[in-house]
Amino acid sequence: MIYNDNNNASVEKSVYSPDLKSGVARHGGSTPPTRTKILNIMIIPKVVHIAWPDKEVIHNQSPIILNGLRNLIDLNPAWNVIIYDDNEIDTYLKNNLDISDYELIKDKHIVEKSDLWRLIKLYYDGGLYVDIDRFCNVKLSDIIDEDTRCVLPICLDWDFSQDFMLTIPNSPIMAKTIEMILSRRKAGYTSTFLLGPQTYMHAITLTLFGEIINTDPGKEKFDEIRKTILECNLGIKTYNEFPPYDTIIYKHDKGNFKQGNSMLTDWEELKKEFYASYKLKHWTGEW
Numbered sequence: 028m029i030y031n032d033n034n035n036a037s038v039e040k041s042v043y044s045p046d047l048k049s050g051v052a053r054h055g056g057s058t059p060p061t062r063t064k065i066l067n068i069m070i071i072p073k074v075v076h077i078a079w080p081d082k083e084v085i086h087n088q089s090p091i092i093l094n095g096l097r098n099l100i101d102l103n104p105a106w107n108v109i110i111y112d113d114n115e116i117d118t119y120l121k122n123n124l125d126i127s128d129y130e131l132i133k134d135k136h137i138v139e140k141s142d143l144w145r146l147i148k149l150y151y152d153g154g155l156y157v158d159i160d161r162f163c164n165v166k167l168s169d170i171i172d173e174d175t176r177c178v179l180p181i182c183l184d185w186d187f188s189q190d191f192m193l194t195i196p197n198s199p200i201m202a203k204t205i206e207m208i209l210s211r212r213k214a215g216y217t218s219t220f221l222l223g224p225q226t227y228m229h230a231i232t233l234t235l236f237g238e239i240i241n242t243d244p245g246k247e248k249f250d251e252i253r254k255t256i257l258e259c260n261l262g263i264k265t266y267n268e269f270p271p272y273d274t275i276i277y278k279h280d281k282g283n284f285k286q287g288n289s290m291l292t293d294w295e296e297l298k299k300e301f302y303a304s305y306k307l308k309h310w311t312g313e314w
Contacts (some may be wrong), residue, residue: 074154094286138310153196162277176262189224204230
C-alpha cells in the first residue's frame with residue numbers, strides 16, 4: 028500500500044527495471060532484482076555529491092560546516108567532493124530527463140529538484156550524496172570496503188535515511204526510485220514528503236523484498252528488514268541512526284566539537300542560523 032496526498036491508501040503496481048533511459052526506468056515486471064544485478068563488477072566511486080547554492084561554503088566557519096562538510100573532506104582525502112549549485116542541478120535535470128519529465132519538475136522548489144537530482148546523479152555516477160547539514164567524524168573507509176555495493180542507513184526505525192545515499196552506479200534501487208517519483212508526479216501527487224523520503228522507502232523495499240513497505244512500519248518490521256539485509260549477501264550495509272548525534276558517519280564527541288563562529292550548541296538552532304546566513308528557509312516553511 029502507498030498513501031496519497033490525502034492519506035488515502037491506493038495500490039501501486041510492482042515494476043522493476045535496471046535500465047535507465049534519460050533518467051527514467053521504463054521496463055515493467057514484478058520480479059525483484061537478482062543477486063547479479065546488485066553485485067556487479069563495480070565498486071563505489073570515491074566521489075561525494077553536495078547540493079548547495081554557494082560553492083565557497085567549505086570555508087564557512089559555522090559549526091554545521093566545521094563538524095560536517097569540512098570534516099568529511101579532511102577525513103577522506105582520497106574522495107573527490109563536488110558542490111553543485113541550484114543552476115547546475117536544474118541544468119543536469121534538463122539534460123538527463125525527457126522533456127515531458129523535466130516539465131514535471133522545472134518549476135518546483137530546489138529541494139524537490141535536489142531529491143530527484145541526487146538519484147539520477149548517483150544512478151549514473153555512483154558515490155555518496157549527503158546533505159550539507161549532516162555532522163561527520165567517521166571515515167568513509169570505516170563503513171565500506173571493496174565488497175560494499177550500497178549503504179542504506181535506517182532513521183529511527185521510521186524509514187531509510189534519504190539524506191545519506193552511498194552506492195555503486197546503475198543501482199536498481201536508484202532506478203526504481205526515479206521511476207516511482209516520475210510516475211507519481213505524472214499521476215498528480217505533489218507532497219514533497221511522499222515524493223522524497225517516502226518514495227525512497229517504497230522503492231527500496233519493493234526492489235529488495237518485492238513489496239512496498241510504508242514508512243513507520245514499527246521496530247519489529249525494521250528488525251526483520253535489517254536481518255534480511257545482513258543475511259542476503261548482496262553487498263548492502265545498514266546502520267540504525269539516531270540523528271543528528273548518532274549516525275553512520277557521526278558519533279558525538281562534545282570535547283572535540285568545533286564551535287566556530289557560533290555560541291549555539293543545539294543542532295536544530297545551528298541549522299537555522301546557518302541557513303539564515305544564506306537567507307534560506309527550511310523547505311517545510313517552519314522556519
